[in-house]
Amino acid sequence: MSSTAAKGLALGDAAIAVAGIGSTDYRRDYRVTDQRRNAEDLATEAFATALDDAGISRATIDGLIAVRVNYERMADVLGLTNLRTAGSLEGSGRMAGVAIAEAAAVIMTGQATTVAIVYGNDGRSKGERYGGDGGPETTAPYDAAQGMTSPGAYVGMMFRRYAHEFGATSDALGTVAMNSRLNAAKNPVAVLQEPFDLDGYRASRFIAEPLRLLDYCLINDGGVALILTGKPVAGPARPTAYVRATSVAIDITNSYAKRDFYYAATREASRDLYAAAEMRPDDLDCLQLYDNFTPTVLFALEGFELCGRGEASGWVLEGNLGPDALPANTAGGHTSESYMQGFGHLVESVRQVRGEAGARQVAGCRTVGFFCVSPIISGVIFERR
């Protein structure tokens, strides 16, 4: 168990396994938009894959967390008739780590034994733009009247200030984006696979300057599913991914742009996560970093203590992130693989821990850290057993 001071969930003894994972072919679905395609269908396809991967009957599943899709619809469509708990989480990136933490808590407290997390996103076919339509922040209507809108604009605002305070450069953002693209080239389902160099990055157009198109997540269609269980995992003789620890910290105010770039709250999440896991940042073999926009990666590297405060730009430019250093966003992340709002990062974590990541497999990967910096900050550590 963790120390009493830590608020993270220490799962060492609980042995909560990721029994099954599934995701759709993002590249296939990017070729054409389809008004008839819907989020529930995509979540269903991913669930079917995850169920097959787990090798269990759907009757075993007694917990459901539906994300960006309706839990009532999903329970019906998926034929989950033995549920003892069910609900939905908002379709936003900050919920990926929360979904794992909630599934783990449900299992640890005996409310269910086996929880399906299903996620569906038809944002591209439905013309989602993530801007111009207000948003949940309390000042959003006022900001919109000034012409301020879209999460990327708030992150751009933070990056300009962060660069001013710490001397960070846009080339560091380009390096983060290039790392993801090189990884995506080894991922058959990644939407964008064409490599670019720093000149290519610098030539890409501004959206909310200082951020460029290549700093932005994709908008695409897809589904993801994970099945977590507290039961012994039988079945195929392969390594199993376990959730070793989770932590969550909150930094909710009236604006997405935080004056400390979420640093203080992220350090809280970091402290709790490593204490619960009884690990250090150095113990991680691979990182999956929530990258709605590339500056968020720098904020996560500092907050989760891979480098010191204000050092992430230089740390990245020195080549510390990548296949020959610390592998990160190995499937291509949100900027190249798919924007599944963190859920794609979770299944990639499991694939790496299992050794099933194909051409992009990190040799000897035993532990993966998923970090998300946003108003709800989360960390999850997966390990191979």
Place this chain on the structure above:
Amino acid sequence: MWSWIVMHRAYFPDAQAQLPYVIAFVELAEGPMVMARITGADLACDAAVTFNPEQSATAGIAVFDIEGGRPSD
């Protein structure tokens, strides 16, 4: 001026003609942070800015001028 961006994308239907435009996060002397439009060159973090009541009234939004570089109009 805490920070600013230059918006290059027309998320709002009537924004196309204004592109690109500058939006800043301004820290008021009283403490609160507000989004506002900015006039003047020499954009920089921590630049001193002054509320422009005339332009704000005309535009119906908050407009601040960069101090020392206030345009005639």
